[in-house]
Structures are given as C-alpha cells and as structure tokens.
Amino acid sequence: MMKDFFTKKKKYATVPSAKARQDVPEGIVRKCPKCKKIMYVKELKKNLFVCQSCGYHYPIGARDRAEMLFDQGSYVEFDKDMVSLNPLQFPNYMNKLESDRKKTNLNEAVWTGKGLIEGFDCAVAIMDKGFRMGSMGSVVGEKITRMIEYANKNGIPVLIFSASGGARMQEGVLSLMQMAKTSAALKEFSENGGLYISIMTHPTTGGVSASFASLGDYNFAEPGALIGFAGRRIIEQTIGEELPEDFQTAEFLLNHGQLDQVVSRSELRTVLGRVLSIHAEGGAAGWDQN
Known part of the structure; x- marks a missing residue:
C-alpha cells in the first residue's frame, strides 16, 4: 500500500494533455x-x-509601428498597390510573396507614406521583417526612392525605419541596384538641405545597412538591435579572431561612434519631436541628448 502511494500518479499532479493545451486560445x-x-x-x-x-x-510590423509613430489619424500611405514581379523566374517566388502578403497585410516589405509626428510633417518608410525578412528587392527600393523624392519636392524631413536581412536574392542584381538607387536619392535630398533621420531596428543587416540605413543626418537605433553587414561567423573566420559578445548590437555601435543615440520605443516620439523642432523654422535652439 505504501509503495502504491508513492508510485501511483495522483490526479492533482498530472500534466495537462496535449489536447487540453491546444484548447487554450492562441495570442x-x-x-x-x-x-x-x-x-x-x-x-x-x-x-x-x-x-x-x-x-x-x-520586433513589430510596419502597420503597428505606424500606429505608434504618427499623431492619431494623421498619416496616409503611398504606393500601397505596388507589387513585385519575378524577373528571374525564381522557383516558387510568387507563392512566397503571396503568403507574406496574407501574413503581414502588406504588398511588400516596406510601408511608405507621410504624416505628422509631434505636429511636424514627415515622409516615412517603415520596413517589415515579416515580409521576406524585410529583404530589399526592386519594389522596396522603388517605394523608398519615391518617398524620398516626395519629401524633396515638398520640403519635409525623411524618416526610415530599417529592419532587413539585406538584398533579396530572388531578384539578383536588380536587388543590389536598389542600394545605389536609394543612396543617390538621399544624396540629392541632402544637397537640397533635406533632413534625414535613420532609425535602425532589429535586425538591420546586409545591403540595407550598407546603404540608406547608415546615411542619416541622425542615426538612431532601438535597444538590442542587431546592426551590421556580414554575419558574425564570417567576420571571425575572415580576421581569425573571436569577436566581443555584444558585437554588432546597437549599444556596441553607439560606444564605437557609429550611432548618435540608442532610443527606447517609449521615448522615440519625444526624441524625434525634439530633432524635428530644431530643424523646423523657428524651432528649438538646441537639445539635450541626456
């Protein structure tokens, strides 16, 4: 009897069945x-x-970020019906694009538009890593370029939220061309006195980090964001050295002078408002990064 007491499974100690766990609503x-x-x-x-x-x-999607970023009800979307084709006839590419459209409620890996942030009019691009890992293909580059050109024409600041695994391999050299295309648009915008604020989120890598993401007049990042071009293992194998544990994090880049500030999400609108007010006509005389 005593043996049975210690060996028998007790009702109150049983683990919920797989079916019971499945009955718990997701999300x-x-x-x-x-x-x-x-x-x-x-x-x-x-x-x-x-x-x-x-x-x-x-990590959050582009539409969630837009809701958090803009003054309520102040933003409109650009080029929302623009979609990618399959110029290289890459196998199953179109099916993957369609799957990501349903998953993210976006037609491509970037949302572009304009709106008010703390009362200041801005043109904005927000990348979404849920769509092909935020990879930059021809449509992503075209949408970002059109957004920059709109800002240039209308004399308003540009903000780009980067979140990307880099160039999109399914579009080959057409994808790589977007690095030069977006950078050239930003160069013209800068020469005309435009303000560009880059906000790097997790992850910002590859061709995106090596082009428009690093060209801001202000380069900000969210805490803990992975930012870099090549992967950690590739760099270690190339240089034959072990890299620091926090290598390629936003905090590491800040400490080595590659970022202006690491900004938490709760403070971002306030920080952006300060920067925009400085550069607006009759704006603030300065700002304290502390």
Missing part, C-alpha cells in the same frame, strides 16, 4: 525571449511591445 500571452516572463498580449501592446520586466524590444 493571449507571450513569453519574453530574453527574461522568459509571460505577459498578456494586451498589456504588451499597451507598453509598445516592450517587456515590462527587462526592456526587451519585440
């Missing part, structure tokens, strides 16, 4: 990848998808 809670704290999604959204425990910044 109610999320676990922080960094500190493992479990949070209700509604509370997480109220906190701008930043962990209340450790400050981890969850």
